[in-house]
Amino acid sequence: MLIDRAHKNWFVGITFVAAFAIVVYLLFPSSRGTYGGTIPGLIFGGSAMALMLFAALLGERKKRPVLRVGRGSTWMKGHIWLSLLLVVFVFLHSGFRTGGLMTTILWVLLATVTLTGILGLVLQQFLPRTMTNTLPMETIFDQIDYVSSQLRFEADTLITGIVGPLGIEIVPPEGIKMTKLKEGIPNEHTEVIKTLYLKELRPFLNDTDDKKLFGTSGKVESFFAQVKLRVPADYHVCLTRLAELVEEKRQFESQRRMHLWLHGWLLVHVPLSMALLLLAVAHAIMALWY
Amino acid sequence: MAEIESKLEGTALSVEELLKIPIFTEGAKPQLEKNLGAVALRKFKKGDVIFREGEHGSTAFYILKGKVKVFINTPFSQVATKSRLASKLGFKNLVSTMTSFLKTRDQTEKEMASPKFISIDAPVNLAYNNPIAQLNEGDLFGEMTCLSLYPRSATVVALEDCEMLEMLRNILNVLQRNPEFKKKLDADYRERALTSQLKSMPLFSSVDEAFLNHLKQSVEFISLNEGQVIFKEGDTADAFYIIRRGFVKVSKKMPGGDLVLSYLPRGSFFGEMALIHLVNPHPEGGTVMRNATCAAMDPVELVKVKLDDFKQMLVRYPSVAAQIRSTVQSREIMNRYLMSTPSDQPLDDFLTQGLFQAQNLLVLDLEKCTRCDACSQACAATHDGVTRLIREGLRYENFLVATSCRQCADPLCMPGCPVGSIRRKESLEITIEDWCIGCGLCARSCPYGNINMHSFDVKEADTQNAGQVKMVAKKKATTCDLCTDLGEPSCVYICPHDAAHRVNPQKFFKLGGAEASFLK
Numbered sequence: 001m002l003i004d005r006a007h008k009n010w011f012v013g014i015t016f017v018a019a020f021a022i023v024v025y026l027l028f029p030s031s032r033g034t035y036g037g038t039i040p041g042l043i044f045g046g047s048a049m050a051l052m053l054f055a056a057l058l059g060e061r062k063k064r065p066v067l068r069v070g071r072g073s074t075w076m077k078g079h080i081w082l083s084l085l086l087v088v089f090v091f092l093h094s095g096f097r098t099g100g101l102m103t104t105i106l107w108v109l110l111a112t113v114t115l116t117g118i119l120g121l122v123l124q125q126f127l128p129r130t131m132t133n134t135l136p137m138e139t140i141f142d143q144i145d146y147v148s149s150q151l152r153f154e155a156d157t158l159i160t161g162i163v164g165p166l167g168i169e170i171v172p173p174e175g176i177k178m179t180k181l182k183e184g185i186p187n188e189h190t191e192v193i194k195t196l197y198l199k200e201l202r203p204f205l206n207d208t209d210d211k212k213l214f215g216t217s218g219k220v221e222s223f224f225a226q227v228k229l230r231v232p233a234d235y236h237v238c239l240t241r242l243a244e245l246v247e248e249k250r251q252f253e254s255q256r257r258m259h260l261w262l263h264g265w266l267l268v269h270v271p272l273s274m275a276l277l278l279l280a281v282a283h284a285i286m287a288l289w290y
Numbered sequence: 291m292a293e294i295e296s297k298l299e300g301t302a303l304s305v306e307e308l309l310k311i312p313i314f315t316e317g318a319k320p321q322l323e324k325n326l327g328a329v330a331l332r333k334f335k336k337g338d339v340i341f342r343e344g345e346h347g348s349t350a351f352y353i354l355k356g357k358v359k360v361f362i363n364t365p366f367s368q369v370a371t372k373s374r375l376a377s378k379l380g381f382k383n384l385v386s387t388m389t390s391f392l393k394t395r396d397q398t399e400k401e402m403a404s405p406k407f408i409s410i411d412a413p414v415n416l417a418y419n420n421p422i423a424q425l426n427e428g429d430l431f432g433e434m435t436c437l438s439l440y441p442r443s444a445t446v447v448a449l450e451d452c453e454m455l456e457m458l459r460n461i462l463n464v465l466q467r468n469p470e471f472k473k474k475l476d477a478d479y480r481e482r483a484l485t486s487q488l489k490s491m492p493l494f495s496s497v498d499e500a501f502l503n504h505l506k507q508s509v510e511f512i513s514l515n516e517g518q519v520i521f522k523e524g525d526t527a528d529a530f531y532i533i534r535r536g537f538v539k540v541s542k543k544m545p546g547g548d549l550v551l552s553y554l555p556r557g558s559f560f561g562e563m564a565l566i567h568l569v570n571p572h573p574e575g576g577t578v579m580r581n582a583t584c585a586a587m588d589p590v591e592l593v594k595v596k597l598d599d600f601k602q603m604l605v606r607y608p609s610v611a612a613q614i615r616s617t618v619q620s621r622e623i624m625n626r627y628l629m630s631t632p633s634d635q636p637l638d639d640f641l642t643q644g645l646f647q648a649q650n651l652l653v654l655d656l657e658k659c660t661r662c663d664a665c666s667q668a669c670a671a672t673h674d675g676v677t678r679l680i681r682e683g684l685r686y687e688n689f690l691v692a693t694s695c696r697q698c699a700d701p702l703c704m705p706g707c708p709v710g711s712i713r714r715k716e717s718l719e720i721t722i723e724d725w726c727i728g729c730g731l732c733a734r735s736c737p738y739g740n741i742n743m744h745s746f747d748v749k750e751a752d753t754q755n756a757g758q759v760k761m762v763a764k765k766k767a768t769t770c771d772l773c774t775d776l777g778e779p780s781c782v783y784i785c786p787h788d789a790a791h792r793v794n795p796q797k798f799f800k801l802g803g804a805e806a807s808f809l810k
């Protein structure tokens with residue numbers, strides 16, 4: 001979520017509550033060794049637990065869009081800011097101590113969950129904008145493989161029409177019927193195109209190379225500029241289209257990488273959040289019982 | 291006598307044979323001679339399907355002998371937004387929400403207000419709750435398909451062995467020029483369809499049977515050709531109209547050209563806006579002018595209710611005045627909204643992407659959107675698992691214009707629906723009602739690909755194995771209805787990043803002023 005002026009009230013509110021909590025902590029120091037068992041300590045602990053439960057409910061909220069129990073964006077803002085507040089509460093609840101094994105594990109989990117959450121938030125500040133600016137051909141993430149197969153098929157068809165049979169198996173994308181392709185007549189120039197296509201471009205379009213050759217749009221442009229110098233102008237239209245297809249594929253690969261960054265942190269954040277919640281519940285039961 | 295080559299299935303009839311049928315008069319002889327083969331005698335056995343809803347055709351049928359059943363086979367529902375029950379907080383609503391999962395779909399449907407009748411291409415209307423009717427000897431059906439090539443609006447099955455005349459448009463025209471036949475058609479319509487049509491209109495809901503009978507007898511029938519103007523903006527208002535056949539375009543003059551306020555299908559009514567002066571007379575008196583132009587989109591037949599009858603009705607039934615007031619108010623709000631967004635806006639992408647047509651656009655702020663797809667998932671969760679938006683489309687500035695209904699100023703999807711199920715009510719959203727028969731015409735007409743045909747399985751009697759049922763795939767059109775029942779589109783409501791917005795594009799992209807003048 002982009003942190004902008006719409007977060008001002010949340011920021012002010014949470015800062016005020018955190019400051020108030022710190023003042024309470026300082027005004028009521030613990031006479032015993034630990035702080036968690038004191039009344040303010042229990043209040044901080046209980047509040048942190050409640051906020052943890054609220055933070056965990058975000059996933060459930062998203063699964064039930066028909067329920068009008070607050071806008072998704074409000075829930076997300078609450079998730080971010082109240083989770084930060086809960087870290088303050090946990091610090092105050094613990095009296096800034098790590099405690100025994102269980103509480104140490106809780107600390108490690110809390111730190112990991114908080115840091116992955118902050119990482120996700122930081123990524124969300126610039127990656128969407130970068131994707132928008134650098135990937136004009138962006139598609140739906142789940143469709144990347146299918147659209148890539150369409151690009152590959154179009155490139156195969158285009159090159160076959162210029163250089164003749166490629167000697168490789170040409171598979172149409174799912175749902176498209178294979179028809180006999182128009183075949184060009186080979187000559188010395190088409191051989192250059194064919195070799196480059198099979199050696200450099202086809203593996204890139206087919207996801208079987210390391211993609212370094214076409215890492216940026218500049219690299220794609222310069223590659224095709226050099227190829228155009230080696231063949232007569234008659235072939236330039238075909239090469240221009242091929243360059244577009246390669247550029248599109250390059251953008252899809254960039255999108256795939258950025259998308260994984262944008263959402264990959266959730267693979268750590270969500271399961272550890274669940275573990276943290278379960279362990280926190282266990283900690284609360286044990287602390288209250290004993 | 292040489293055999294006549296039929297342009298249709300069945301046996302072609304000679305002019306002499308046709309003239310023996312009372313619906314053809316001696317005066318029609320030259321036309322019949324010119325159109326030999328354009329009418330054929332068709333024989334159907336009991337249970338034969340004459341045509342199915344959604345099929346394409348170009349002929350009309352006249353029943354010479356026998357009876358047929360006319361019905362809509364596609365099950366209703368499948369297109370509704372989830373109940374508003376789920377949209378409120380509070381213990382009572384929480385309980386309702388929880389128990390709503392225990393209800394069957396049918397129960398929930400019944401709780402929702404539903405229309406009483408569906409207009410079809412026949413001299414009868416189908417009751418919404420039981421969409422089956424019977425046609426008998428002397429009935430004509432399939433005229434809309436024959437005249438305007440719209441898909442068939444219902445399925446017709448022979449109830450007994452039948453004989454029918456199947457005819458092409460030129461023969462139907464000959465029939466309609468026969469005053470006796472036309473009189474009979476009008477009388478049939480007056481007797482069988484008009485009553486149900488009047489009863490189904492909220493305006494007449496409080497009017498008793500006696501007055502409806504009076505109206506039925508006093509109304510006038512009018513036929514218009516394609517493009518003919520019914521009344522112009524500024525004309526004196528003198529009547530109220532009900533559409534018996536065809537589509538009517540309602541438009542208003544704007545600086546950039548005509549703005550289409552609506553396309554009205556068969557069964558709709560118009561002209562009531564001007565009748566408000568009967569309820570709230572102007573202090574200085576005088577006549578009231580029409581505030582929009584209405585024209586026939588194709589061969590149209592109208593029922594004209596005279597002003598005097600209206601006056602009488604208002605005196606007798608004060609609740610009708612309240613009804614008129616409320617309808618006029620809703621339509622005025624809607625018209626004001628449409629007119630507040632003039633269609634002459636800057637060129638470039640705004641024009642090429644057709645955004646000037648849009649009244650309500652789903653845009654995603656790409657600088658905020660994390661491509662989490664919560665919007666599509668929310669849409670699917672709200673509409674029986676089928677999303678009505680695709681998170682892909684053209685970009686305008688840093689916004690993605692998602693593939694979802696734009697509520698166009700000129701909704702090209704509306705004209706032609708054979709059962710009038712795609713419509714704009716007294717609000718902005720274009721709704722596809724649940725009696726959609728899945729012909730796909732609206733989906734093909736939408737220039738932006740924002741109407742999707744959604745397949746679903748239904749049980750149907752297996753004709754090859756008597757007594758057995760089989761699963762058959764049926765289709766229905768779906769489009770964004772702005773989740774009207776829920777108050778706000780779910781895609782916008784659930785977006786966790788505040789990236790999805792439903793906006794008026796002209797206002798949202800801050801066009802107008804200098805940019806708008808650049809266009810002129």
